[in-house]
Amino acid sequence: MSAPTLDTSVYLERVRRVQAAMDEHDVDAALISVGHDLPYLTGYTAMPLERLTMLVVPRDGDASLLIPGLEAARVAEQPGVFDLVPWGETDDPTDIAARLAGGARRIAIGDQMWARFLVEMLPRLPGVEFTRAVEVVGALRRTKDQAEIEALAEAGAAVDLIAGELQRGEIPLVGRTEAEVSDHLGRRIIEEGHEKVNFAIVAAGENASSPHHHAGDRVIRDNEIVLCDFGGTMNGYCSDTTRCVFTGEIAADVAEAYAVLHEAQAAGVAAATVGTPCEDVDRATRRVIADAGYGEFFIHRTGHGIGLEEHEDPYIVEGNDLPLDVGHAFSIEPGIYVPGKWGMRLEDIAVATVDGPVLLNNSDHDLISV
Numbered sequence: 345m346s347a348p349t350l351d352t353s354v355y356l357e358r359v360r361r362v363q364a365a366m367d368e369h370d371v372d373a374a375l376i377s378v379g380h381d382l383p384y385l386t387g388y389t390a391m392p393l394e395r396l397t398m399l400v401v402p403r404d405g406d407a408s409l410l411i412p413g414l415e416a417a418r419v420a421e422q423p424g425v426f427d428l429v430p431w432g433e434t435d436d437p438t439d440i441a442a443r444l445a446g447g448a449r450r451i452a453i454g455d456q457m458w459a460r461f462l463v464e465m466l467p468r469l470p471g472v473e474f475t476r477a478v479e480v481v482g483a484l485r486r487t488k489d490q491a492e493i494e495a496l497a498e499a500g501a502a503v504d505l506i507a508g509e510l511q512r513g514e515i516p517l518v519g520r521t522e523a524e525v526s527d528h529l530g531r532r533i534i535e536e537g538h539e540k541v542n543f544a545i546v547a548a549g550e551n552a553s554s555p556h557h558h559a560g561d562r563v564i565r566d567n568e569i570v571l572c573d574f575g576g577t578m579n580g581y582c583s584d585t586t587r588c589v590f591t592g593e594i595a596a597d598v599a600e601a602y603a604v605l606h607e608a609q610a611a612g613v614a615a616a617t618v619g620t621p622c623e624d625v626d627r628a629t630r631r632v633i634a635d636a637g638y639g640e641f642f643i644h645r646t647g648h649g650i651g652l653e654e655h656e657d658p659y660i661v662e663g664n665d666l667p668l669d670v671g672h673a674f675s676i677e678p679g680i681y682v683p684g685k686w687g688m689r690l691e692d693i694a695v696a697t698v699d700g701p702v703l704l705n706n707s708d709h710d711l712i713s714v
C-alpha cells in the first residue's frame with residue numbers, strides 16, 4: 345500500500361524544489377526508480393519487479409515517468425508533474441532512460457534503484473559523474489509538512505493504544521511464545537488502522553539483549569523482562585514504538601538499569617530542539633547511560649528519521665552534525681543490552697518544532713509489572 349494520492353499542486357511543488365536543489369548541487373538529472381522518493385514526488389508507487397520504472401527529472405523542464413507499458417494504467421496522471429513514457433516489451437528501457445538523461449554531466453541516482461539497471465546504464469553514460477539522490481531529495485523528504493506530521497501522529501496514536509494494552513496486561517504473555525505475542529501485536533496493528541505491519545519484535549529475558557531479535561519459539565516465563573518494538577504503515581506513514589514490561593516483581597538489577605534508561609531517553613527528548621545537531625541528541629542519551637556505568641551495553645545509535653520509511657534521514661548518530669529543523673521526525677530509542685541476561689529499550693517518535701520536541705508516542709514510559 346502507498347501514501348494517499350495528494351493534490352497535483354503538492355507534487356508540482358516537490359518536483360520544483362528538487363529541481364532547485366539540483367541547481368544548487370550542480371546535478372543535471374535525477375533518476376528515481378523503486379523506493380519511496382518516487383511516490384513522494386509523483387504519487388505513484390512502482391511495482392518492485394524486473395521491469396524498469398523510472399522518473400527522470402532534468403534540471404530544467406518537464407520530468408518523464410518511464411513505465412512498463414502494461415503498468416501504465418496504474419498511474420494516476422499528474423498534469424504538469426511528469427510526462428508518461430510507456431515502454432514496450434521489446435524496448436530497452438535503460439537505453440530510453442539514458443537518452444532521457446542525455447547530455448547530463450552529473451546524475452543523481454535513487455538509493456533503491458536496482459543495481460542491474462545502473463550497471464546496464466553505465467556504458468551508455470560515459471564520463472558522467474554519479475551521486476546519490478538523497479543530495480537533492482533528502483532535505484525535502486526529512487522536513488515533514490503538516491499533513492505528513494498528522495499522518496505520523498495518527499499512526500503513533502494507534503500503536504500507543506496497543507502499548508497501553510500491553511502495559512495493562514491485556515495482551516497475555518506468560519506461557520505464550522514470543523512468536524504468538526508478535527502475531528497478536530501484528531493483528532492489533534492492522535485492527536487499529538494500519539495497512540501493513542512492518543515489524544513486531546517480541547524478545548523475552550536474555551533474548552532482549554539482541555536489539556533486533558526475531559520473535560521465536562521461546563516461551564515467555566514469569567519474572568522476566570519482555571521487550572516489544574512494533575510498528576506499521578498507516579496512510580503511507582510509519583509508526584514505531586518500543587515498550588518493555590516485566591512479568592512479575594521487577595528484579596532489582598533490571599529496575600536500576602531501567603531508571604537509567606528512562607532518564608537517558610528523557611535527556612534525548614529534551615535535547616531534540618531545533619538547531620541542535622543530531623549527534624548531540626545521541627550524545628545526550630549516551631552520556632546518561634555511560635555515566636551510570638552501562639556505556640558498553642548501549643550498542644546502537646540513538647535513533648532514525650521516520651516517514652514514508654521506517655528508517656530514513658535524519659539519523660540520530662555520532663558523526664551526523666546536521667542541525668534538527670522544524671518538521672524533522674525521528675525516533676529517540678536508547679537501549680541497554682547485557683548479553684545473556686536481559687535487554688531494554690525505550691522508544692518514542694519525536695517531531696522538532698519551534699516550541700521544542702513534540703512526542704508522537706505517549707504511552708507510559710515506566711517499566712510496568714504485568
Ligand code: ZN
Nearest residue numbers: 555556573655
Ligand atoms: Zn531498529
Ligand code: ZN
Nearest residue numbers: 573584585586
Ligand atoms: Zn522500533
Ligand code: ZN
Nearest residue numbers: 584675677691
Ligand atoms: Zn525505531
